[in-house]
Amino acid sequence: MLKKTMIALATAAVTLAVLPAQADTSGKKIALSNNYAGNSWRQAMLKSWEKVTSKAVADGVVAEAPAFTTAENQVTEQAAQIQNLILQGYDAIVINAASPDALNGAVKQACDAGIVVVSFDGIVTEPCAYRIAVDFKKMGAVQVDYLADKMADGGNLLEIRGLAGVFVDDEISAGIHQGVEKHPQFKIVGSVHGDWAQDVAQKAVAGILPSLPEVKAVVTQGGDGYGAAQAFKAAGRPTPLIIMGNRQDELAWWKEQKDANGYETMSVSIAPGVSTLAFWVAQMILDGQKVPQDLTVPFLQINQDTLEESLATTEAGGVANVEYSLEDAQAVVAGK
Amino acid sequence: MSLINRVVNPKFLRSALPAASFVILLTAIFYLQPRAMSYFGLNLMLQYAVPIALATIAQMFILTVNDLDLSIGPFVGLTASIGATLLADDPALGVLALVACIAAYGALGALVHWRNLPSIVVTLGMSFVWLGIAVLILPTPGGTAPAWIKALMGLKTPWVPFPIIAAAVIAVVVHIVLMRSSYGATLRGAGGNPRAIERAGWSLLKIKIVMYSAAGFFGVLAGLSLIGLTSAADAHIADRYTLYSIAGVILGGGEFVGGRVSPAGAVIGALTLTLTGSFLIFLKISPDWQIGAQGAILIIVLALRALIKRREA
Numbered sequence: 001m002l003k004k005t006m007i008a009l010a011t012a013a014v015t016l017a018v019l020p021a022q023a024d025t026s027g028k029k030i031a032l033s034n035n036y037a038g039n040s041w042r043q044a045m046l047k048s049w050e051k052v053t054s055k056a057v058a059d060g061v062v063a064e065a066p067a068f069t070t071a072e073n074q075v076t077e078q079a080a081q082i083q084n085l086i087l088q089g090y091d092a093i094v095i096n097a098a099s100p101d102a103l104n105g106a107v108k109q110a111c112d113a114g115i116v117v118v119s120f121d122g123i124v125t126e127p128c129a130y131r132i133a134v135d136f137k138k139m140g141a142v143q144v145d146y147l148a149d150k151m152a153d154g155g156n157l158l159e160i161r162g163l164a165g166v167f168v169d170d171e172i173s174a175g176i177h178q179g180v181e182k183h184p185q186f187k188i189v190g191s192v193h194g195d196w197a198q199d200v201a202q203k204a205v206a207g208i209l210p211s212l213p214e215v216k217a218v219v220t221q222g223g224d225g226y227g228a229a230q231a232f233k234a235a236g237r238p239t240p241l242i243i244m245g246n247r248q249d250e251l252a253w254w255k256e257q258k259d260a261n262g263y264e265t266m267s268v269s270i271a272p273g274v275s276t277l278a279f280w281v282a283q284m285i286l287d288g289q290k291v292p293q294d295l296t297v298p299f300l301q302i303n304q305d306t307l308e309e310s311l312a313t314t315e316a317g318g319v320a321n322v323e324y325s326l327e328d329a330q331a332v333v334a335g336k
Numbered sequence: 337m338s339l340i341n342r343v344v345n346p347k348f349l350r351s352a353l354p355a356a357s358f359v360i361l362l363t364a365i366f367y368l369q370p371r372a373m374s375y376f377g378l379n380l381m382l383q384y385a386v387p388i389a390l391a392t393i394a395q396m397f398i399l400t401v402n403d404l405d406l407s408i409g410p411f412v413g414l415t416a417s418i419g420a421t422l423l424a425d426d427p428a429l430g431v432l433a434l435v436a437c438i439a440a441y442g443a444l445g446a447l448v449h450w451r452n453l454p455s456i457v458v459t460l461g462m463s464f465v466w467l468g469i470a471v472l473i474l475p476t477p478g479g480t481a482p483a484w485i486k487a488l489m490g491l492k493t494p495w496v497p498f499p500i501i502a503a504a505v506i507a508v509v510v511h512i513v514l515m516r517s518s519y520g521a522t523l524r525g526a527g528g529n530p531r532a533i534e535r536a537g538w539s540l541l542k543i544k545i546v547m548y549s550a551a552g553f554f555g556v557l558a559g560l561s562l563i564g565l566t567s568a569a570d571a572h573i574a575d576r577y578t579l580y581s582i583a584g585v586i587l588g589g590g591e592f593v594g595g596r597v598s599p600a601g602a603v604i605g606a607l608t609l610t611l612t613g614s615f616l617i618f619l620k621i622s623p624d625w626q627i628g629a630q631g632a633i634l635i636i637v638l639a640l641r642a643l644i645k646r647r648e649a
Contacts, residue, residue, distance in 0.1 A: 066620065074572075075572070076574065077576070079384065080614070083383065084380075088618065101570070104567045104568055
């Protein structure tokens with residue numbers, strides 16, 4: 001008994017020494033308000049939240065951190081959900097929002113009730129909320145930067161876009177085009193919509209390939225790299241450098257090629273575990289730490305040397321994921 | 337008639353059922369979450385009931401004349417989009433657009449009557465038209481609600497929270513017009529016995545136009561009150577209101593045919609629907625079950641009504 005107490009005291013002393021001047025958040029409650037759970041990315045996002053928060057609760061970092069998902073992807077439903085969470089007395093609400101503007105009324109009410117609101121992925125524009133946004137433009141630009149590094153002479157590019165008319169598609173594509181302006185040795189010779197789905201991408205690439213000159217590399221948006229590779233193979237053309245998007249099938253194909261002929265590429269996307277980053281940011285704010293109102297999500301980039309490690313931890317049919325720790329969150333907040 | 341007889345009288349039970357379900361649900365919520373039992377709590381829980389109540393009244397007008405409106409949700413989305421864009425930027429143009437919306441609803445009523453078309457088909461078709469126009473006006477979510485609407489919806493009334501006052505005002509005004517006035521009786525008669533109304537010299541065409549226009553007017557009010565709460569709009573903001581409004585009328589004791597409706601019941605029905613959402617969140621039911629549980633509550637209330645009705649017969 002005495003020994004246990006001593007250990008507890010010692011642990012407390014160490015904790016105090018390591019984390020000086022921290023407010024206690026062990027009695028605080030953080031809720032996740034989520035608008036949609038109908039795809040693998042969102043499922044992984046909820047799983048990561050569950051995993052990290054249940055450990056945080058067990059460790060006594062926070063009192064509870066349940067997740068609430070609306071039955072349908074509806075603004076009014078999520079607004080009502082947020083209002084009910086306010087009533088439940090949560091200290092912070094982490095939101096993946098159905099609409100950037102239409103939840104502002106409910107978000108303002110939460111802020112007025114003294115609740116910390118952190119939005120991520122689907123962010124809200126209400127100024128009182130914190131935002132963890134994805135820099136989709138940069139996600140496009142880094143692809144061309146990587147290629148410029150790899151191929152000094154440049155060459156022809158094929159661009160695979162996402163779902164037409166969706167904000168994310170426009171942003172990533174704009175980033176890719178900016179990258180091409182920056183590295184004029186590259187030229188986009190063709191552009192198709194792959195809708196972020198391997199089968200659609202494969203059909204679209206197969207359709208445009210006969211009209212294209214030699215393609216040195218394929219820039220993508222994720223969920224389309226494997227389909228593109230299959231189309232090149234079916235057409236009997238040499239496989240170009242295809243940028244991947246962290247999907248398991250893409251990584252598996254890359255590994256296969258790497259083992260067979262030393263194929264080199266990179267893979268970039270947003271980890272669904274960004275929900276856990278939002279959790280830690282909310283915890284830090286409750287803790288009384290200074291956090292900027294606008295943060296940017298770091299990408300999860302997989303390189304030649306980290307491929308095996310990432311592939312091993314990615315479920316079949318899933319997306320490479322990473323869960324954030326408090327230290328990771330602190331690094332993001334510090335802008336590192 | 338003794339008191340007991342009056343209480344077990346099916347007619348009384350029937351009209352008391354909507355209010356009783358509301359009170360039971362509210363009690364359960366207060367038990368689960370005592371914090372809800374406050375000015376602040378009631379305000380938060382019932383705020384979103386105001387636009388739903390207005391949409392439910394709109395649906396009730398259509399049901400009164402034996403029609404069904406499958407387009408009220410997208411229509412509310414359209415008026416919300418107009419409210420957050422045209423009405424905010426250029427009030428005169430905004431008002432004009434909203435009046436045009438109401439006129440379009442009236443014209444639909446005329447069309448349904450004139451060509452003897454099934455209202456379900458016409459309004460189902462129109463739901464895509466409303467949504468299409470809304471997307472044209474507001475391609476991406478956004479806009480800003482006019483400040484006066486936000487101020488009105490955020491009103492801090494003394495003692496009784498604003499949503500409750502608003503609900504009571506809506507119920508009383510519609511009750512007086514539809515249930516107490518002689519023209520209201522004629523309007524309801526057009527659903528109960530259209531032929532008799534026509535023989536008595538009333539124009540059924542005119543009645544349909546009046547009822548559809550009234551529905552359009554309340555649809556506009558629903559859209560505006562909704563953006564007063566959200567402060568911005570989205571073309572899809574009210575897609576679910578179609579089903580909510582039908583469920584609200586039926587929960588409130590209305591019938592699909594025969595002009596048997598109750599404005600007070602419909603408003604209470606809308607409040608009850610809103611509360612079921614809070615109730616399920618406070619119960620911490622897993623999201624996968626929430627929509628089913630919401631349906632189960634509806635079915636229980638309707639089953640009770642069917643039981644009472646059997647005794648009535």
